[in-house]
Amino acid sequence: MDxxxxxxxxxLENIMEIIEKYRSFxxxxxxxxxMVEAFIPFLPLVLFVMANANAFGxxxxxxxxxIGASVGAYLVFLLIxxxxxxxxxxxxxxxxxVQKLTAWVERHGFGPLxxxxxxxxxxxxxxxxxxxxxxxSIYQYMLAVFTGKMVMVFMISFVGHDIRSLITQPxxxxxxxxxxxxxxxxxxxxxxxxxxGVKKERQRT
Numbered sequence: 001m002d003x004x005x006x007x008x009x010x011x012l013e014n015i016m017e018i019i020e021k022y023r024s025f026x027x028x029x030x031x032x033x034x035m036v037e038a039f040i041p042f043l044p045l046v047l048f049v050m051a052n053a054n055a056f057g058x059x060x061x062x063x064x065x066x067i068g069a070s071v072g073a074y075l076v077f078l079l080i081x082x083x084x085x086x087x088x089x090x091x092x093x094x095x096x097x098v099q100k101l102t103a104w105v106e107r108h109g110f111g112p113l114x115x116x117x118x119x120x121x122x123x124x125x126x127x128x129x130x131x132x133x134x135x136x137s138i139y140q141y142m143l144a145v146f147t148g149k150m151v152m153v154f155m156i157s158f159v160g161h162d163i164r165s166l167i168t169q170p171x172x173x174x175x176x177x178x179x180x181x182x183x184x185x186x187x188x189x190x191x192x193x194x195x196x197g198v199k200k201e202r203q204r205t
């Protein structure tokens with residue numbers, strides 16, 4: 001299936017239909033969808049989390065999405081940590097930006113990773129790869145992933161668990177829109193600071 005066709009097909013309704021179709025498997029579909037997104041970054045994690053919140057309710061939907069997203073990110077990290085030195089990943093290690101980001105993550109550890117993973121607009125695949133190539137400890141990475149993903153997934157679940165109210169309650173919709181905009185704005189500021197940090201590190205070397 002063509003990637004563009006797949007992107008057009010992936011809607012909240014279609015994802016919920018898949019979850020309902022395989023409801024007999026319990027929480028497995030709800031966990032697998034966010035987990036797969038960690039390996040295929042163009043898949044919409046936000047829609048998966050919202051679908052889980054609608055299908056399983058706020059708390060169970062949040063739990064299944066959190067487990068899936070966290071485990072998926074951790075598996076990507078382990079794969080990069082295990083095979084990152086192989087020739088297949090050589091192009092990543094040679095990339096100057098990746099090298100500088102990797103060094104920056106090694107110096108600053110938990111804090112930046114946690115903040116980046118809190119925001120739904122952060123390209124988490126890049127964060128996982130850079131962390132895997134870095135020398136950051138597995139414990140630091142696990143802590144950042146499980147806490148950061150918890151914040152991010154709960155925010156999306158809370159917004160998405162009652163889609164109808166976004167239409168019937170315009171005040172709530174406006175508040176949600178403002179919150180999302182603020183999160184995007186803060187995420188961009190963090191991204192700018194990270195880029196500035198990389199530039200400063202580059203000037204020192």
